Amino acid sequence: MTLVIDDLSFAYGDVTALENIAVEAVPGRLTAIVGPNASGKSTLLRCIIGSLRPGRGRALLDGVPTRHLRPRIMARRMAYVAQRSAVSAAFTVTEVVELGRYALPPSRRLVEQAIARLDLADVAHRSYAALSVGQQQRVMLARAVAQLEGAGYLLLDEPTSAMDLRHQRDTMTLIRELVGEGVTVLMVMHDLTAAAVEADVAWLLQSGRLVAAGLTSEVLTESRLREVFNVPFEWLESASGGRRLAPITSSRGGG
Protein backbone atom coordinates (compact mmCIF):
# COMPACT_ATOMS: atom_id res chain seq x y z
CA MET A 1 0.00 0.00 0.00
CA THR A 2 1.42 3.42 -0.94
CA LEU A 3 0.47 7.00 -0.22
CA VAL A 4 2.08 9.58 -2.49
CA ILE A 5 1.60 13.33 -2.37
CA ASP A 6 2.16 14.42 -5.94
CA ASP A 7 3.06 18.11 -6.42
CA LEU A 8 0.04 19.17 -4.40
CA SER A 9 -1.04 22.82 -4.05
CA PHE A 10 -4.09 24.22 -2.31
CA ALA A 11 -5.42 27.73 -1.63
CA TYR A 12 -8.27 29.08 0.50
CA GLY A 13 -9.49 31.69 -1.97
CA ASP A 14 -6.50 33.92 -2.64
CA VAL A 15 -4.49 32.63 0.31
CA THR A 16 -2.07 29.84 -0.59
CA ALA A 17 -2.07 27.13 2.06
CA LEU A 18 0.05 24.46 0.36
CA GLU A 19 2.50 24.83 -2.48
CA ASN A 20 4.03 22.04 -4.56
CA ILE A 21 4.11 19.41 -1.82
CA ALA A 22 5.75 16.24 -3.11
CA VAL A 23 6.48 13.47 -0.64
CA GLU A 24 5.73 9.80 -0.05
CA ALA A 25 4.59 8.25 3.23
CA VAL A 26 6.88 5.54 4.56
CA PRO A 27 4.76 2.42 5.13
CA GLY A 28 4.57 1.03 8.66
CA ARG A 29 6.21 4.06 10.22
CA LEU A 30 5.13 7.00 12.40
CA THR A 31 5.53 10.25 10.48
CA ALA A 32 5.35 13.52 12.41
CA ILE A 33 4.08 16.51 10.43
CA VAL A 34 5.53 19.57 12.13
CA GLY A 35 5.75 23.28 11.46
CA PRO A 36 4.68 26.67 12.82
CA ASN A 37 1.04 27.79 12.98
CA ALA A 38 -0.60 28.20 9.57
CA SER A 39 2.12 26.22 7.83
CA GLY A 40 -0.50 23.96 6.20
CA LYS A 41 -0.26 20.81 8.37
CA SER A 42 -4.01 20.29 8.91
CA THR A 43 -4.80 21.36 5.35
CA LEU A 44 -2.39 18.70 4.09
CA LEU A 45 -4.23 16.00 6.04
CA ARG A 46 -7.59 17.23 4.71
CA CYS A 47 -6.25 17.10 1.15
CA ILE A 48 -4.99 13.57 1.73
CA ILE A 49 -8.38 12.30 2.96
CA GLY A 50 -10.06 13.94 -0.04
CA SER A 51 -12.10 16.53 1.85
CA LEU A 52 -10.37 19.43 0.10
CA ARG A 53 -9.89 19.62 -3.66
CA PRO A 54 -6.29 20.62 -4.45
CA GLY A 55 -5.85 23.39 -6.98
CA ARG A 56 -3.00 21.38 -8.48
CA GLY A 57 -1.52 17.95 -7.89
CA ARG A 58 -3.13 15.15 -5.91
CA ALA A 59 -2.79 12.65 -3.12
CA LEU A 60 -2.56 9.11 -4.49
CA LEU A 61 -3.51 6.04 -2.48
CA ASP A 62 -2.21 2.98 -4.33
CA GLY A 63 -2.03 5.12 -7.46
CA VAL A 64 -5.61 6.40 -7.27
CA PRO A 65 -6.35 10.04 -6.33
CA THR A 66 -8.02 9.97 -2.89
CA ARG A 67 -10.40 12.67 -4.11
CA HIS A 68 -11.80 10.15 -6.61
CA LEU A 69 -12.06 7.22 -4.21
CA ARG A 70 -15.53 6.57 -2.82
CA PRO A 71 -15.60 7.31 0.92
CA ARG A 72 -16.69 3.73 1.66
CA ILE A 73 -13.58 2.40 -0.09
CA MET A 74 -11.33 4.97 1.60
CA ALA A 75 -12.73 4.10 5.03
CA ARG A 76 -11.40 0.56 4.71
CA ARG A 77 -7.84 1.80 4.24
CA MET A 78 -7.62 5.11 6.08
CA ALA A 79 -8.92 6.53 9.37
CA TYR A 80 -8.75 10.18 10.37
CA VAL A 81 -9.13 12.15 13.58
CA ALA A 82 -9.64 15.91 13.27
CA GLN A 83 -8.09 18.56 15.48
CA ARG A 84 -11.47 19.45 16.99
CA SER A 85 -14.26 16.88 16.87
CA ALA A 86 -17.90 17.61 17.57
CA VAL A 87 -20.83 15.21 17.64
CA SER A 88 -24.20 16.88 17.13
CA ALA A 89 -26.21 14.17 18.89
CA ALA A 90 -26.34 12.92 22.48
CA PHE A 91 -24.48 9.68 21.73
CA THR A 92 -22.72 7.67 24.40
CA VAL A 93 -19.00 6.95 24.14
CA THR A 94 -19.73 3.43 22.83
CA GLU A 95 -22.10 4.78 20.18
CA VAL A 96 -19.45 7.25 18.96
CA VAL A 97 -16.80 4.49 18.79
CA GLU A 98 -19.27 2.30 16.87
CA LEU A 99 -19.45 5.03 14.20
CA GLY A 100 -15.96 3.90 13.18
CA ARG A 101 -17.58 0.73 11.81
CA TYR A 102 -20.11 2.69 9.69
CA ALA A 103 -18.83 1.47 6.33
CA LEU A 104 -17.48 -1.81 7.66
CA PRO A 105 -19.07 -4.94 9.11
CA PRO A 106 -20.16 -4.32 12.72
CA SER A 107 -17.73 -5.75 15.27
CA ARG A 108 -18.47 -5.55 18.97
CA ARG A 109 -15.05 -7.09 19.63
CA LEU A 110 -13.15 -4.34 17.80
CA VAL A 111 -15.27 -1.62 19.43
CA GLU A 112 -14.73 -3.02 22.93
CA GLN A 113 -11.05 -3.53 22.19
CA ALA A 114 -10.66 0.07 21.05
CA ILE A 115 -12.49 1.34 24.13
CA ALA A 116 -10.22 -0.71 26.38
CA ARG A 117 -7.03 0.35 24.58
CA LEU A 118 -7.91 4.01 25.04
CA ASP A 119 -8.74 3.49 28.74
CA LEU A 120 -12.39 4.43 28.24
CA ALA A 121 -14.15 1.42 29.79
CA ASP A 122 -15.21 3.46 32.85
CA VAL A 123 -17.01 6.05 30.73
CA ALA A 124 -18.24 3.76 27.92
CA HIS A 125 -21.90 4.42 28.71
CA ARG A 126 -21.58 8.11 29.50
CA SER A 127 -22.62 10.85 27.10
CA TYR A 128 -19.79 11.96 24.78
CA ALA A 129 -20.80 15.60 25.25
CA ALA A 130 -20.38 15.34 29.03
CA LEU A 131 -16.70 14.36 28.79
CA SER A 132 -13.69 16.65 29.03
CA VAL A 133 -11.98 17.65 25.78
CA GLY A 134 -9.07 15.31 26.56
CA GLN A 135 -11.45 12.39 27.06
CA GLN A 136 -13.28 13.30 23.85
CA GLN A 137 -9.95 13.13 22.01
CA ARG A 138 -9.44 9.61 23.33
CA VAL A 139 -12.97 8.65 22.21
CA MET A 140 -12.29 9.89 18.68
CA LEU A 141 -8.99 8.02 18.61
CA ALA A 142 -10.85 4.88 19.77
CA ARG A 143 -13.33 5.45 16.93
CA ALA A 144 -10.46 5.53 14.44
CA VAL A 145 -8.78 2.47 16.02
CA ALA A 146 -12.08 0.52 15.76
CA GLN A 147 -12.16 1.45 12.08
CA LEU A 148 -8.71 0.05 11.29
CA GLU A 149 -8.25 -3.65 10.76
CA GLY A 150 -4.60 -4.57 10.36
CA ALA A 151 -2.45 -2.46 8.09
CA GLY A 152 -3.84 0.86 6.95
CA TYR A 153 -3.32 4.58 7.33
CA LEU A 154 -4.13 6.53 10.48
CA LEU A 155 -4.14 10.31 10.06
CA LEU A 156 -4.14 12.24 13.34
CA ASP A 157 -4.33 16.01 13.78
CA GLU A 158 -2.83 16.86 17.17
CA PRO A 159 -4.60 13.96 18.87
CA THR A 160 -3.12 14.51 22.34
CA SER A 161 -3.24 18.32 22.58
CA ALA A 162 -5.83 18.39 25.40
CA MET A 163 -4.78 15.22 27.24
CA ASP A 164 -3.13 15.05 30.63
CA LEU A 165 0.46 13.83 30.84
CA ARG A 166 -0.40 10.21 31.66
CA HIS A 167 -2.84 9.88 28.80
CA GLN A 168 -0.45 11.65 26.43
CA ARG A 169 2.16 9.05 27.29
CA ASP A 170 -0.31 6.14 27.08
CA THR A 171 -1.68 7.40 23.77
CA MET A 172 1.80 7.69 22.27
CA THR A 173 2.50 4.15 23.48
CA LEU A 174 -0.70 2.97 21.78
CA ILE A 175 0.24 4.75 18.55
CA ARG A 176 3.65 3.06 18.63
CA GLU A 177 1.87 -0.29 19.16
CA LEU A 178 -0.33 0.39 16.13
CA VAL A 179 2.78 1.16 14.08
CA GLY A 180 4.20 -2.14 15.30
CA GLU A 181 1.05 -3.84 14.02
CA GLY A 182 1.69 -2.46 10.53
CA VAL A 183 -0.34 0.76 10.62
CA THR A 184 1.17 3.78 8.88
CA VAL A 185 0.59 6.86 11.04
CA LEU A 186 0.73 10.47 9.83
CA MET A 187 0.44 12.75 12.82
CA VAL A 188 0.39 16.52 13.08
CA MET A 189 2.41 17.40 16.17
CA HIS A 190 3.29 20.64 17.94
CA ASP A 191 5.40 19.02 20.64
CA LEU A 192 8.77 18.87 18.93
CA THR A 193 10.32 16.79 21.70
CA ALA A 194 7.61 14.16 21.31
CA ALA A 195 8.04 14.32 17.55
CA ALA A 196 11.82 13.89 17.84
CA VAL A 197 11.56 11.04 20.33
CA GLU A 198 8.54 9.11 19.06
CA ALA A 199 8.40 9.60 15.28
CA ASP A 200 10.46 7.66 12.77
CA VAL A 201 10.04 10.19 9.98
CA ALA A 202 9.30 13.92 9.98
CA TRP A 203 7.81 16.29 7.41
CA LEU A 204 8.67 19.89 8.23
CA LEU A 205 6.38 22.54 6.74
CA GLN A 206 6.77 26.30 6.57
CA SER A 207 4.26 28.68 4.96
CA GLY A 208 2.71 25.89 2.92
CA ARG A 209 6.03 24.54 1.61
CA LEU A 210 7.73 21.30 2.52
CA VAL A 211 11.10 22.36 3.94
CA ALA A 212 12.41 18.89 4.68
CA ALA A 213 11.24 15.27 4.82
CA GLY A 214 13.16 12.27 6.05
CA LEU A 215 14.39 10.57 9.18
CA THR A 216 13.44 12.57 12.25
CA SER A 217 17.06 12.93 13.37
CA GLU A 218 17.96 14.43 10.01
CA VAL A 219 14.96 16.76 9.71
CA LEU A 220 14.55 18.14 13.24
CA THR A 221 18.02 19.63 13.55
CA GLU A 222 18.68 22.67 15.71
CA SER A 223 19.71 24.82 12.77
CA ARG A 224 16.70 23.91 10.63
CA LEU A 225 14.25 24.45 13.50
CA ARG A 226 15.83 27.83 14.22
CA GLU A 227 15.33 28.78 10.58
CA VAL A 228 11.68 27.59 10.39
CA PHE A 229 10.38 28.65 13.82
CA ASN A 230 12.59 31.73 14.09
CA VAL A 231 13.56 30.64 17.60
CA PRO A 232 16.86 29.01 18.66
CA PHE A 233 16.51 25.45 19.99
CA GLU A 234 18.79 23.22 21.99
CA TRP A 235 18.71 19.68 23.35
CA LEU A 236 18.56 19.58 27.15
CA GLU A 237 19.76 16.53 29.08
CA SER A 238 17.68 15.50 32.09
CA ALA A 239 19.08 13.89 35.24
CA SER A 240 17.58 10.56 34.17
CA GLY A 241 19.44 10.67 30.89
CA GLY A 242 16.48 11.70 28.72
CA ARG A 243 16.75 14.47 26.13
CA ARG A 244 14.31 17.31 25.52
CA LEU A 245 14.22 19.80 22.67
CA ALA A 246 13.59 23.27 24.08
CA PRO A 247 13.66 26.84 22.77
CA ILE A 248 16.48 28.92 24.17
CA THR A 249 15.06 31.83 26.14
CA SER A 250 16.88 35.14 26.43
CA SER A 251 17.29 34.64 30.21
CA ARG A 252 19.39 31.58 29.38
CA GLY A 253 21.54 33.64 27.13
CA GLY A 254 20.17 32.54 23.79
CA GLY A 255 19.52 34.67 20.80
Place this chain on the structure above:
Amino acid sequence: MSGRRTRLITGMAALGIGAAALAILSILIDRAPGGVVSLAWPAASYARFRLTALAVGVIVGSALAVSGVLLQALLRNPLASPFILGVSNGAGLGVMVAMYLSFAWRGTELGQLGQTGPAVVGALGTLSVVYALGQRRGWLDPVSLVLIGVVVSTICGAGIMFFQHLVPTGLRGQFTTWIMGHLPQGTSGSMLLICGTITLAALVLSMCLGRAMDAATLGDDEARSIGLSIGPLRLGMFFLAGLLAAMTVTLAGPIGFVGLIAPHAARLVLGPRHTALVPGAALCGVILVVGSHAGSRLIDVGAGQMPVGIFTALIGGPAFIWLLLSGRGQS
Protein backbone atom coordinates in the same frame (compact mmCIF):
# COMPACT_ATOMS: atom_id res chain seq x y z
CA MET B 1 -32.57 -8.64 25.70
CA SER B 2 -30.27 -5.59 25.86
CA GLY B 3 -31.33 -2.45 27.71
CA ARG B 4 -31.23 -0.47 24.50
CA ARG B 5 -33.61 -2.85 22.72
CA THR B 6 -35.99 -2.96 25.70
CA ARG B 7 -36.07 0.81 25.75
CA LEU B 8 -36.86 0.93 22.04
CA ILE B 9 -39.67 -1.63 22.20
CA THR B 10 -41.38 -0.22 25.29
CA GLY B 11 -40.92 3.36 24.09
CA MET B 12 -42.29 2.65 20.63
CA ALA B 13 -45.23 0.71 22.10
CA ALA B 14 -46.06 3.54 24.50
CA LEU B 15 -45.98 6.12 21.69
CA GLY B 16 -48.11 3.89 19.43
CA ILE B 17 -50.72 3.34 22.14
CA GLY B 18 -50.76 7.06 22.92
CA ALA B 19 -51.25 8.00 19.26
CA ALA B 20 -54.01 5.41 18.79
CA ALA B 21 -55.83 6.53 21.95
CA LEU B 22 -55.78 10.18 20.86
CA ALA B 23 -56.94 9.23 17.36
CA ILE B 24 -59.96 7.38 18.78
CA LEU B 25 -60.64 10.24 21.18
CA SER B 26 -60.62 12.80 18.36
CA ILE B 27 -63.32 10.78 16.56
CA LEU B 28 -65.48 10.28 19.63
CA ILE B 29 -65.48 13.84 21.02
CA ASP B 30 -68.86 15.37 20.37
CA ARG B 31 -69.83 18.90 21.26
CA ALA B 32 -73.55 19.62 21.41
CA PRO B 33 -74.77 23.08 20.30
CA GLY B 34 -75.16 24.08 23.97
CA GLY B 35 -71.49 23.35 24.62
CA VAL B 36 -71.95 20.02 26.38
CA VAL B 37 -69.12 17.62 25.55
CA SER B 38 -69.74 13.87 25.32
CA LEU B 39 -68.00 10.82 23.87
CA ALA B 40 -69.95 8.89 21.25
CA TRP B 41 -69.36 7.33 17.84
CA PRO B 42 -70.69 9.92 15.39
CA ALA B 43 -73.40 9.37 12.80
CA ALA B 44 -72.10 8.18 9.42
CA SER B 45 -72.44 11.60 7.81
CA TYR B 46 -70.27 13.21 10.52
CA ALA B 47 -67.89 10.27 10.86
CA ARG B 48 -66.58 10.77 7.33
CA PHE B 49 -65.61 14.38 8.09
CA ARG B 50 -63.97 13.46 11.37
CA LEU B 51 -62.06 10.57 9.83
CA THR B 52 -60.85 12.88 7.05
CA ALA B 53 -59.58 15.43 9.59
CA LEU B 54 -57.94 12.59 11.53
CA ALA B 55 -56.24 11.29 8.37
CA VAL B 56 -54.95 14.80 7.60
CA GLY B 57 -53.73 15.07 11.21
CA VAL B 58 -51.86 11.76 11.01
CA ILE B 59 -50.24 12.68 7.69
CA VAL B 60 -49.35 16.25 8.71
CA GLY B 61 -48.09 15.26 12.17
CA SER B 62 -45.87 12.44 10.97
CA ALA B 63 -44.63 14.36 7.89
CA LEU B 64 -43.68 17.45 9.91
CA ALA B 65 -41.91 15.33 12.52
CA VAL B 66 -39.89 13.35 9.95
CA SER B 67 -39.07 16.60 8.16
CA GLY B 68 -37.85 17.99 11.50
CA VAL B 69 -35.61 14.98 12.17
CA LEU B 70 -34.10 15.27 8.68
CA LEU B 71 -33.45 18.99 9.01
CA GLN B 72 -31.99 18.78 12.50
CA ALA B 73 -29.56 16.15 11.17
CA LEU B 74 -28.89 18.08 7.95
CA LEU B 75 -28.22 21.39 9.68
CA ARG B 76 -26.54 19.78 12.72
CA ASN B 77 -28.80 22.01 14.75
CA PRO B 78 -31.22 20.53 17.27
CA LEU B 79 -33.28 23.72 17.20
CA ALA B 80 -33.96 23.59 13.44
CA SER B 81 -37.51 23.07 12.19
CA PRO B 82 -39.06 22.47 8.74
CA PHE B 83 -40.12 26.07 8.31
CA ILE B 84 -36.58 27.37 8.81
CA LEU B 85 -36.09 26.89 5.05
CA GLY B 86 -38.83 29.45 4.35
CA VAL B 87 -41.33 26.83 3.16
CA SER B 88 -44.31 28.18 5.12
CA ASN B 89 -43.82 31.81 4.11
CA GLY B 90 -43.15 30.71 0.51
CA ALA B 91 -46.41 28.77 0.44
CA GLY B 92 -48.15 31.70 2.14
CA LEU B 93 -46.86 34.08 -0.51
CA GLY B 94 -48.12 31.71 -3.22
CA VAL B 95 -51.59 31.65 -1.66
CA MET B 96 -51.63 35.41 -1.13
CA VAL B 97 -50.61 36.11 -4.75
CA ALA B 98 -53.34 33.73 -5.99
CA MET B 99 -55.89 35.46 -3.78
CA TYR B 100 -54.87 38.83 -5.15
CA LEU B 101 -54.95 37.67 -8.79
CA SER B 102 -58.35 35.99 -8.30
CA PHE B 103 -59.69 39.24 -6.87
CA ALA B 104 -58.02 41.50 -9.45
CA TRP B 105 -59.00 39.48 -12.56
CA ARG B 106 -62.31 37.94 -11.64
CA GLY B 107 -63.42 39.96 -8.64
CA THR B 108 -64.04 36.73 -6.68
CA GLU B 109 -62.57 35.05 -3.62
CA LEU B 110 -60.21 32.12 -4.00
CA GLY B 111 -61.82 28.83 -2.95
CA GLN B 112 -60.08 26.47 -0.53
CA LEU B 113 -59.22 24.02 -3.31
CA GLY B 114 -57.69 26.88 -5.30
CA GLN B 115 -55.13 27.41 -2.51
CA THR B 116 -53.43 24.06 -3.00
CA GLY B 117 -51.67 24.77 -6.31
CA PRO B 118 -50.29 28.19 -5.33
CA ALA B 119 -49.15 26.81 -1.98
CA VAL B 120 -47.23 24.00 -3.72
CA VAL B 121 -45.68 26.42 -6.21
CA GLY B 122 -44.73 28.88 -3.45
CA ALA B 123 -43.25 26.21 -1.17
CA LEU B 124 -41.25 24.43 -3.88
CA GLY B 125 -40.17 27.75 -5.44
CA THR B 126 -38.78 28.87 -2.09
CA LEU B 127 -37.01 25.54 -1.60
CA SER B 128 -35.40 25.88 -5.04
CA VAL B 129 -34.07 29.36 -4.25
CA VAL B 130 -32.74 28.26 -0.85
CA TYR B 131 -31.14 25.21 -2.44
CA ALA B 132 -29.49 27.25 -5.21
CA LEU B 133 -28.10 29.86 -2.81
CA GLY B 134 -27.30 27.58 0.16
CA GLN B 135 -24.26 25.93 -1.40
CA ARG B 136 -20.56 26.40 -0.85
CA ARG B 137 -17.92 24.72 -3.01
CA GLY B 138 -20.63 22.75 -4.78
CA TRP B 139 -22.23 21.21 -1.66
CA LEU B 140 -25.07 22.25 0.61
CA ASP B 141 -23.65 24.09 3.58
CA PRO B 142 -25.63 23.95 6.87
CA VAL B 143 -24.81 27.51 7.96
CA SER B 144 -25.53 29.00 4.52
CA LEU B 145 -28.82 27.07 4.34
CA VAL B 146 -30.06 28.50 7.64
CA LEU B 147 -29.04 32.06 6.76
CA ILE B 148 -30.49 31.92 3.24
CA GLY B 149 -33.65 30.22 4.59
CA VAL B 150 -34.20 32.97 7.14
CA VAL B 151 -33.60 35.73 4.58
CA VAL B 152 -35.83 34.17 1.90
CA SER B 153 -38.52 33.58 4.52
CA THR B 154 -38.35 37.23 5.55
CA ILE B 155 -38.58 38.40 1.93
CA CYS B 156 -41.63 36.13 1.39
CA GLY B 157 -43.14 37.57 4.59
CA ALA B 158 -42.71 41.06 3.19
CA GLY B 159 -44.34 39.90 -0.06
CA ILE B 160 -47.32 38.53 1.89
CA MET B 161 -47.78 41.87 3.63
CA PHE B 162 -47.48 43.71 0.31
CA PHE B 163 -50.30 41.69 -1.30
CA GLN B 164 -52.38 41.85 1.89
CA HIS B 165 -52.10 45.62 1.56
CA LEU B 166 -53.47 45.43 -2.01
CA VAL B 167 -56.58 43.29 -1.36
CA PRO B 168 -59.80 44.31 0.42
CA THR B 169 -60.08 43.73 4.17
CA GLY B 170 -62.43 40.74 3.75
CA LEU B 171 -59.87 38.79 1.76
CA ARG B 172 -57.25 39.43 4.43
CA GLY B 173 -59.50 37.50 6.84
CA GLN B 174 -59.54 34.51 4.48
CA PHE B 175 -55.75 34.51 4.36
CA THR B 176 -55.48 34.91 8.13
CA THR B 177 -57.61 31.76 8.58
CA TRP B 178 -55.35 29.84 6.20
CA ILE B 179 -52.13 30.91 7.89
CA MET B 180 -53.38 29.81 11.35
CA GLY B 181 -53.23 26.17 10.22
CA HIS B 182 -56.17 23.82 10.56
CA LEU B 183 -57.14 20.24 9.74
CA PRO B 184 -59.67 20.41 6.88
CA GLN B 185 -62.58 17.95 6.91
CA GLY B 186 -63.26 18.11 3.18
CA THR B 187 -59.94 16.97 1.69
CA SER B 188 -60.51 14.57 -1.20
CA GLY B 189 -59.71 10.87 -0.90
CA SER B 190 -57.27 10.97 -3.80
CA MET B 191 -55.37 13.86 -2.19
CA LEU B 192 -55.16 11.92 1.06
CA LEU B 193 -53.95 8.84 -0.79
CA ILE B 194 -51.22 10.75 -2.61
CA CYS B 195 -50.03 12.57 0.51
CA GLY B 196 -50.27 9.43 2.65
CA THR B 197 -48.18 7.47 0.14
CA ILE B 198 -45.56 10.24 -0.04
CA THR B 199 -45.36 10.40 3.76
CA LEU B 200 -45.04 6.62 4.14
CA ALA B 201 -42.37 6.42 1.43
CA ALA B 202 -40.44 9.32 3.01
CA LEU B 203 -40.72 7.66 6.43
CA VAL B 204 -39.27 4.37 5.16
CA LEU B 205 -36.56 6.15 3.16
CA SER B 206 -35.60 8.25 6.18
CA MET B 207 -35.35 5.11 8.32
CA CYS B 208 -33.03 3.63 5.69
CA LEU B 209 -30.91 6.80 5.98
CA GLY B 210 -30.83 6.43 9.78
CA ARG B 211 -27.28 5.08 10.06
CA ALA B 212 -26.03 7.66 7.58
CA MET B 213 -27.66 10.42 9.65
CA ASP B 214 -25.89 9.00 12.74
CA ALA B 215 -22.59 9.21 10.86
CA ALA B 216 -23.38 12.76 9.71
CA THR B 217 -23.41 13.92 13.34
CA LEU B 218 -19.60 13.98 13.07
CA GLY B 219 -17.89 16.88 11.32
CA ASP B 220 -17.78 16.74 7.50
CA ASP B 221 -14.16 15.53 7.32
CA GLU B 222 -14.56 12.80 9.90
CA ALA B 223 -17.94 11.71 8.48
CA ARG B 224 -16.27 11.29 5.09
CA SER B 225 -13.35 9.44 6.66
CA ILE B 226 -15.65 6.78 8.17
CA GLY B 227 -17.17 6.19 4.73
CA LEU B 228 -20.09 8.60 4.43
CA SER B 229 -20.79 10.39 1.14
CA ILE B 230 -21.95 13.55 2.86
CA GLY B 231 -22.90 15.56 -0.26
CA PRO B 232 -25.48 13.17 -1.75
CA LEU B 233 -26.88 12.50 1.75
CA ARG B 234 -27.43 16.22 2.38
CA LEU B 235 -29.11 16.60 -0.99
CA GLY B 236 -31.46 13.71 -0.23
CA MET B 237 -32.30 14.99 3.24
CA PHE B 238 -32.91 18.52 1.93
CA PHE B 239 -35.39 17.43 -0.73
CA LEU B 240 -37.17 14.90 1.49
CA ALA B 241 -37.54 17.44 4.30
CA GLY B 242 -38.60 20.20 1.92
CA LEU B 243 -41.11 18.01 0.09
CA LEU B 244 -42.71 16.85 3.34
CA ALA B 245 -42.93 20.38 4.73
CA ALA B 246 -44.38 21.74 1.46
CA MET B 247 -46.93 18.93 1.40
CA THR B 248 -48.14 19.64 4.95
CA VAL B 249 -48.55 23.34 4.17
CA THR B 250 -50.70 22.56 1.14
CA LEU B 251 -52.82 20.15 3.21
CA ALA B 252 -53.32 22.09 6.41
CA GLY B 253 -51.56 25.45 6.19
CA PRO B 254 -48.47 26.21 8.29
CA ILE B 255 -48.67 24.30 11.59
CA GLY B 256 -45.73 25.40 13.69
CA PHE B 257 -43.52 23.74 16.32
CA VAL B 258 -44.45 20.12 15.47
CA GLY B 259 -41.29 19.60 13.42
CA LEU B 260 -39.21 21.11 16.22
CA ILE B 261 -40.74 19.47 19.28
CA ALA B 262 -41.65 15.97 18.01
CA PRO B 263 -38.02 14.90 17.31
CA HIS B 264 -36.97 16.03 20.79
CA ALA B 265 -39.88 14.22 22.45
CA ALA B 266 -38.89 11.06 20.56
CA ARG B 267 -35.23 11.49 21.61
CA LEU B 268 -36.25 11.64 25.26
CA VAL B 269 -38.13 8.33 24.88
CA LEU B 270 -35.99 6.41 22.36
CA GLY B 271 -32.51 7.95 22.40
CA PRO B 272 -30.58 9.69 19.61
CA ARG B 273 -30.16 6.92 16.98
CA HIS B 274 -31.96 8.00 13.83
CA THR B 275 -33.25 4.63 12.63
CA ALA B 276 -35.53 4.46 15.67
CA LEU B 277 -35.87 8.20 16.02
CA VAL B 278 -37.61 8.63 12.64
CA PRO B 279 -40.68 6.42 13.34
CA GLY B 280 -40.69 7.53 16.99
CA ALA B 281 -40.78 11.19 15.98
CA ALA B 282 -43.54 10.43 13.46
CA LEU B 283 -45.65 8.97 16.30
CA CYS B 284 -44.86 12.00 18.51
CA GLY B 285 -45.92 14.28 15.63
CA VAL B 286 -49.21 12.40 15.33
CA ILE B 287 -49.73 12.67 19.09
CA LEU B 288 -49.04 16.41 18.99
CA VAL B 289 -51.25 17.25 16.00
CA VAL B 290 -54.12 14.84 16.67
CA GLY B 291 -53.97 15.65 20.39
CA SER B 292 -54.09 19.37 19.61
CA HIS B 293 -57.01 18.73 17.27
CA ALA B 294 -58.84 16.85 20.03
CA GLY B 295 -57.99 19.63 22.46
CA SER B 296 -59.26 22.32 20.10
CA ARG B 297 -62.58 20.44 19.86
CA LEU B 298 -62.84 20.18 23.64
CA ILE B 299 -62.20 23.85 24.34
CA ASP B 300 -64.74 26.43 23.26
CA VAL B 301 -63.82 30.08 23.67
CA GLY B 302 -66.94 31.26 21.88
CA ALA B 303 -65.43 31.85 18.43
CA GLY B 304 -65.88 28.45 16.88
CA GLN B 305 -63.33 25.62 16.83
CA MET B 306 -59.85 26.90 17.51
CA PRO B 307 -57.36 26.31 14.62
CA VAL B 308 -55.02 23.46 15.47
CA GLY B 309 -51.99 25.63 14.58
CA ILE B 310 -52.73 27.89 17.55
CA PHE B 311 -52.88 24.87 19.83
CA THR B 312 -49.58 23.38 18.64
CA ALA B 313 -47.92 26.79 19.05
CA LEU B 314 -49.29 27.11 22.59
CA ILE B 315 -47.80 23.72 23.47
CA GLY B 316 -44.68 24.02 21.32
CA GLY B 317 -43.63 27.55 22.32
CA PRO B 318 -43.12 26.82 26.04
CA ALA B 319 -41.58 23.43 25.16
CA PHE B 320 -39.08 25.25 22.89
CA ILE B 321 -38.13 27.64 25.70
CA TRP B 322 -37.73 24.67 28.06
CA LEU B 323 -35.43 22.99 25.54
CA LEU B 324 -33.30 26.11 25.32
CA LEU B 325 -33.10 26.72 29.06
CA SER B 326 -32.59 23.09 30.07
CA GLY B 327 -29.72 22.68 27.62
CA ARG B 328 -31.40 19.69 25.93
CA GLY B 329 -31.50 21.73 22.75
CA GLN B 330 -27.72 21.78 22.71
CA SER B 331 -27.17 18.08 22.10
